[in-house]
Amino acid sequence: MDHAALDLSLDASALTARLVDFPSVSGDEKALADAVEQALRTLPHLTVDRYGNNVVARTNLGRAERVVLAGHLDTVPIADNVPSRLDDDGYLWGCGTSDMKSGVAVQLRIAATVPEPNRDLTFVFYDNEEVAAHLNGLGHVAEAHPDWLAGDFAVLLEPSSGQVEGGCQGTLRVLLHTQGERAHSARSWMGSNAIHTAAPILARLAAYEPRRPVIDGLEYREGLNAVRIEGGVAGNVIPDACTVTVNFRYAPDRSEAEALAHVREVFADCGVSELVVDDHSAAALPGLSHPAAVAFMEAVGGTAMPKFGWTDVSRFSALGVPAVNYGPGDPLLAHKRDERVLASLVDDCAERLRGWLTA
Amino acid sequence: MDHAALDLSLDASALTARLVDFPSVSGDEKALADAVEQALRTLPHLTVDRYGNNVVARTNLGRAERVVLAGHLDTVPIADNVPSRLDDDGYLWGCGTSDMKSGVAVQLRIAATVPEPNRDLTFVFYDNEEVAAHLNGLGHVAEAHPDWLAGDFAVLLEPSSGQVEGGCQGTLRVLLHTQGERAHSARSWMGSNAIHTAAPILARLAAYEPRRPVIDGLEYREGLNAVRIEGGVAGNVIPDACTVTVNFRYAPDRSEAEALAHVREVFADCGVSELVVDDHSAAALPGLSHPAAVAFMEAVGGTAMPKFGWTDVSRFSALGVPAVNYGPGDPLLAHKRDERVLASLVDDCAERLRGWLTA
Numbered sequence: 001m002d003h004a005a006l007d008l009s010l011d012a013s014a015l016t017a018r019l020v021d022f023p024s025v026s027g028d029e030k031a032l033a034d035a036v037e038q039a040l041r042t043l044p045h046l047t048v049d050r051y052g053n054n055v056v057a058r059t060n061l062g063r064a065e066r067v068v069l070a071g072h073l074d075t076v077p078i079a080d081n082v083p084s085r086l087d088d089d090g091y092l093w094g095c096g097t098s099d100m101k102s103g104v105a106v107q108l109r110i111a112a113t114v115p116e117p118n119r120d121l122t123f124v125f126y127d128n129e130e131v132a133a134h135l136n137g138l139g140h141v142a143e144a145h146p147d148w149l150a151g152d153f154a155v156l157l158e159p160s161s162g163q164v165e166g167g168c169q170g171t172l173r174v175l176l177h178t179q180g181e182r183a184h185s186a187r188s189w190m191g192s193n194a195i196h197t198a199a200p201i202l203a204r205l206a207a208y209e210p211r212r213p214v215i216d217g218l219e220y221r222e223g224l225n226a227v228r229i230e231g232g233v234a235g236n237v238i239p240d241a242c243t244v245t246v247n248f249r250y251a252p253d254r255s256e257a258e259a260l261a262h263v264r265e266v267f268a269d270c271g272v273s274e275l276v277v278d279d280h281s282a283a284a285l286p287g288l289s290h291p292a293a294v295a296f297m298e299a300v301g302g303t304a305m306p307k308f309g310w311t312d313v314s315r316f317s318a319l320g321v322p323a324v325n326y327g328p329g330d331p332l333l334a335h336k337r338d339e340r341v342l343a344s345l346v347d348d349c350a351e352r353l354r355g356w357l358t359a
Numbered sequence: 360m361d362h363a364a365l366d367l368s369l370d371a372s373a374l375t376a377r378l379v380d381f382p383s384v385s386g387d388e389k390a391l392a393d394a395v396e397q398a399l400r401t402l403p404h405l406t407v408d409r410y411g412n413n414v415v416a417r418t419n420l421g422r423a424e425r426v427v428l429a430g431h432l433d434t435v436p437i438a439d440n441v442p443s444r445l446d447d448d449g450y451l452w453g454c455g456t457s458d459m460k461s462g463v464a465v466q467l468r469i470a471a472t473v474p475e476p477n478r479d480l481t482f483v484f485y486d487n488e489e490v491a492a493h494l495n496g497l498g499h500v501a502e503a504h505p506d507w508l509a510g511d512f513a514v515l516l517e518p519s520s521g522q523v524e525g526g527c528q529g530t531l532r533v534l535l536h537t538q539g540e541r542a543h544s545a546r547s548w549m550g551s552n553a554i555h556t557a558a559p560i561l562a563r564l565a566a567y568e569p570r571r572p573v574i575d576g577l578e579y580r581e582g583l584n585a586v587r588i589e590g591g592v593a594g595n596v597i598p599d600a601c602t603v604t605v606n607f608r609y610a611p612d613r614s615e616a617e618a619l620a621h622v623r624e625v626f627a628d629c630g631v632s633e634l635v636v637d638d639h640s641a642a643a644l645p646g647l648s649h650p651a652a653v654a655f656m657e658a659v660g661g662t663a664m665p666k667f668g669w670t671d672v673s674r675f676s677a678l679g680v681p682a683v684n685y686g687p688g689d690p691l692l693a694h695k696r697d698e699r700v701l702a703s704l705v706d707d708c709a710e711r712l713r714g715w716l717t718a
Binding site: 242278 | 558
């Protein structure tokens, strides 16, 4: 198959099929990044920048607002599901159809067919989204060239079944350690049982009532959960250590510092000998009250939903750019062997964005 | 070194040194069993039987009572502590000095020097005590030749620092499983957290008040302890399973069935989805009210102590033979690199037993 050129005259669904047939598993995005860069450089209304395998293209029309459309080029490993195929019901099957070559196709289609948008546009194509956070291309661009990502509002074309998902919840993981003293279990009174000491931690978790705050009209649902517990030395030894790993998913009205302070407070009197932060990613506000977002919601229709899982919208939020997820893929099919997308939804998504940007 | 013959004319402490210099790590007891058998066969007042590497020698004097003196031939692996050495303070150092070649030396010394005891005697030397229970030579003899172990009272010469330890506590290990339903931790309300479900189990353990029953004048101390806890799938998944491993050490006034019923009752309303018995060894009554035991206590002196850990006295108990631990070794030094025994205590122990058996 000739991967040399991407034909941007195809409609978004047909372009999705071409992109799926152009493998770009995480770490192996160079050829596709080359092709995307080359295709965009043929469009005279765009200036194109590149950093690694990340490509950024912008209009410079001096509009009052700038909107960012972003998507990742990589996919999870192929699972016997490339090349793509279109079935009789109008579904396009294959690796990345949902997550998120359909979104990338919509980006490219808008880039090619909206030379005079009502808002300045920035198109971001990045690598390594499906792997460890430190490899993420959007993060690398944000660090090296934050100005490339500047804007009033961002749309991440991650799979959301054509629904707008606003902001995202934060996620904090802490290790709660308890301490005891070893002894032979036949003489347990000589020691102190660290697993028993963890009893108030589990009781607190079991009794915890998570908040459901409404922010920008979206109801978020927090959660505080043990995701792991470990303790024990041998079948006849009183254990001297136990660790409960707790994951706090929190709404975007809490800052990182507030989220951690809350967790410290919840477990303040539960016998914790040490609290260690294992991982922390901030929440992102939905920003749906921004004029660009209001117009966007009107154009694409439907009701915005809160995003519970953590996504790259948080990276835009950290740069001061309110962001939402909105893409044609189905998030429940992402990463699956039977991944597919409804072709008509891909074209519909492109049309709605075009409507918003040309009204 | 010539291992061919054991010189039973040596006193018990000197004989201990010879036995320590004759390595017999678990699984490698044949040469020592051969030497013990050969030495005992030179004694005309004894009949000698052998089963595997287990040697049993008996007097047949038609006495009113029969006493069993038992000890294991094996040791834990040698840790640069063979051959033995006697220091200036009278301590004999080396692998097995405490656990329990000093006890075996006392057995051999009594066998050699008390040809006409006031009670018929049975000497049992067995292999594989330091390894898995199913390999234990005393268990093999009990199964194949229970008549060889018959008696009114048994003394196991395990290290007890010259104190009598009566009976032993039982030990029951159960797995308490809780069940939940997996979900992404960002949408925890879609699942059910099996670690949180275990909260009442830990609360019950933390609040448990163990009994301290007095039996035959000895105070036992029970204990109910979590020895392991495990649960968790991944850092972002609500776990669907958690297992708490609980060890119940119980006094000999409870049968195996009663002990299990008690544990079931303790955790009856704690959200346990399944209780699995992992391991169970019965307790043994001290039997200190038996006339032979009363005379024994008078002869060896001191105050009997309860035995909290499980020992082979329970195997005698299961055969209907009350049994105690009484030996010159120090249980706190067993299995240690700096294992040692006070030589004078070995000879003292032999003298006290001789006194009891010749009074």
